[in-house]
Amino acid sequence: MASKLMSPAPNVSRRYLRQLPRTPPTLSHLPQRRYVSAYGYEQAKALTFSDYGDPPAVLSLHTHSISPPHSNLMTLRFLASPINPADINQIQGVYPSKPTFTTTLGTAHPIAVGGNEGVAEIIALGDKVKSAGYKRGDWVFMKGPGFGTWRTHASATPEQVVKLDDSMRDGISALQAGTVSINPCTAYRMLRDFTHLKEGEWFIQNGANSGVGRAAIQLGRKWGYKSINVIRARDDVKQLDKLKQDLRDLGADIVITDAELQSQGIRDQVKEWTNGGREPINLALNCVNGKAATAMAKLLAPSSHFVTYGAMSKQPLTIPASMLIFKDIHFHGFWVSRWAERHPEEKMKTVADVLDLTRKGDFRDTPFEKIAWEWETGGEELVGKVKDTLEGYREGKGVFVFGKT
Numbered sequence: 144m145a146s147k148l149m150s151p152a153p154n155v156s157r158r159y160l161r162q163l164p165r166t167p168p169t170l171s172h173l174p175q176r177r178y179v180s181a182y183g184y185e186q187a188k189a190l191t192f193s194d195y196g197d198p199p200a201v202l203s204l205h206t207h208s209i210s211p212p213h214s215n216l217m218t219l220r221f222l223a224s225p226i227n228p229a230d231i232n233q234i235q236g237v238y239p240s241k242p243t244f245t246t247t248l249g250t251a252h253p254i255a256v257g258g259n260e261g262v263a264e265i266i267a268l269g270d271k272v273k274s275a276g277y278k279r280g281d282w283v284f285m286k287g288p289g290f291g292t293w294r295t296h297a298s299a300t301p302e303q304v305v306k307l308d309d310s311m312r313d314g315i316s317a318l319q320a321g322t323v324s325i326n327p328c329t330a331y332r333m334l335r336d337f338t339h340l341k342e343g344e345w346f347i348q349n350g351a352n353s354g355v356g357r358a359a360i361q362l363g364r365k366w367g368y369k370s371i372n373v374i375r376a377r378d379d380v381k382q383l384d385k386l387k388q389d390l391r392d393l394g395a396d397i398v399i400t401d402a403e404l405q406s407q408g409i410r411d412q413v414k415e416w417t418n419g420g421r422e423p424i425n426l427a428l429n430c431v432n433g434k435a436a437t438a439m440a441k442l443l444a445p446s447s448h449f450v451t452y453g454a455m456s457k458q459p460l461t462i463p464a465s466m467l468i469f470k471d472i473h474f475h476g477f478w479v480s481r482w483a484e485r486h487p488e489e490k491m492k493t494v495a496d497v498l499d500l501t502r503k504g505d506f507r508d509t510p511f512e513k514i515a516w517e518w519e520t521g522g523e524e525l526v527g528k529v530k531d532t533l534e535g536y537r538e539g540k541g542v543f544v545f546g547k548t
């Protein structure tokens with residue numbers, strides 16, 4: 144079989160050969176070589192699941208092939224796809240937006256591909272896609288959640304993707320493009336759409352070292368807002384000091400731990416920071432909940448806004464009734480997917496704005512842990528990396544960066 148795989152007989156379908164094990168057991172010590180089809184079939188690998196559950200238990204690497212695109216189909220090769228908390232929740236089955244379970248990837252039972260965000264390049268396209276203005280080499284990201292981005296390749300239609308114009312791509316890395324559409328957009332809209340903060344006014348946020356939090360610090364600073372940033376403490380004091388300094392370097396005015404936020408003297412401290420209370424805190428951004436979120440709400444000025452967009456602590460949000468009745472605090476929820484569905488053009492403008500700031504050096508990337516995904520990378524290794532992201536206190540967000548796939 145080994146010799147057949149190396150040199151296929153002319154009358155044996157290459158597509159059929161592609162279904163065979165890539166490397167026979169006897170040759171497993173040799174580097175695997177990717178089969179490039181003369182007929183345009185693309186070999187692909189994807190991290191998939193057939194049942195909801197704990198990601199390490201349900202995810203596995205699935206190999207399949209993609210037919211040459213015709214008509215309104217295009218073949219994508221992924222470049223960078225992050226591992227976001229929502230991706231984990233989606234695999235666990237507790238996220239409102241469900242993935243697409245399908246048998247089109249060549250399985251008897253429906254499977255779904257993990258991941259919701261990422262950037263891919265078009266490597267082949269049908270006539271209708273060409274006439275819709277796309278070409279080979281264009282970069283696209285997914286229009287909405289549920290497509291599955293933890294994969295080397297995919298087949299897509301123009302309705303499923305959004306193209307990054309050449310001007311938007313200019314000077315932008317695949318990693319930056321692959322991570323712009325969710326976290327920075329979320330921070331941008333939450334700072335802009337719930338209240339009109341004037342220059343010099345304050346907002347407060349928890350999860351401040353998250354991708355969203357770091358984006359909010361930078362955008363807030365750019366727009367002249369001051370920020371109080373709440374993070375979880377680290378056992379290692381040096382590590383904690385470094386994290387606080389990292390956030391101050393991004394533009395954070397104040398960085399405190401959740402324990403400091405809940406300490407006795409916090410009101411006096413805040414008064415001091417906010418010019419004796421003359422500079423009101425008018426907006427809070429919450430992705431944690433629990434007691435730390437309630438403590439944050441207590442620092443808000445009357446009639447201000449409290450936006451919840453995540454639930455990292457898995458605790459409920461508890462609000463004293465007096466905050467609603469007497470203090471007139473407005474509590475909101477925000478979900479960028481729903482907002483983008485309702486405002487697709489505004490979404491592209493937001494993305495373009497963030498990429499523009501990035502290009503000018505005014506918006507820094509979140510710290511990343513690049514997870515190299517080559518053709519040979521094994522499923523166990525990739526699933527292990529997804530498992531690592533379930534632990535807190537990480538130094539960087541895991542992002543699959545695709546090499547020679």
Ligand SMILES: NC(=O)c1ccc[n+]([C@@H]2O[C@H](COP(=O)([O-])OP(=O)(O)OC[C@H]3O[C@@H](n4cnc5c(N)ncnc54)[C@H](OP(=O)(O)O)[C@@H]3O)[C@@H](O)[C@H]2O)c1
Nearest residue numbers: 329353354355375430452453454455456477478479535536
């Ligand atoms: N609603 C939306 O449209 C929307 C959009 C984007 C993101 N989000 C949400 O925003 C949050 C942050 O996402 P991201 O991608 O920016 O995060 P990320 O960069 O992956 O960082 C995760 C953050 O969560 C914190 N965290 C982890 N476990 C925690 C716990 N048990 N209690 C408190 N904090 C904990 C981490 O703090 P440590 O460093 O201390 O572990 C870190 O700040 C998530 O909840 C995500 O689902 C929502």
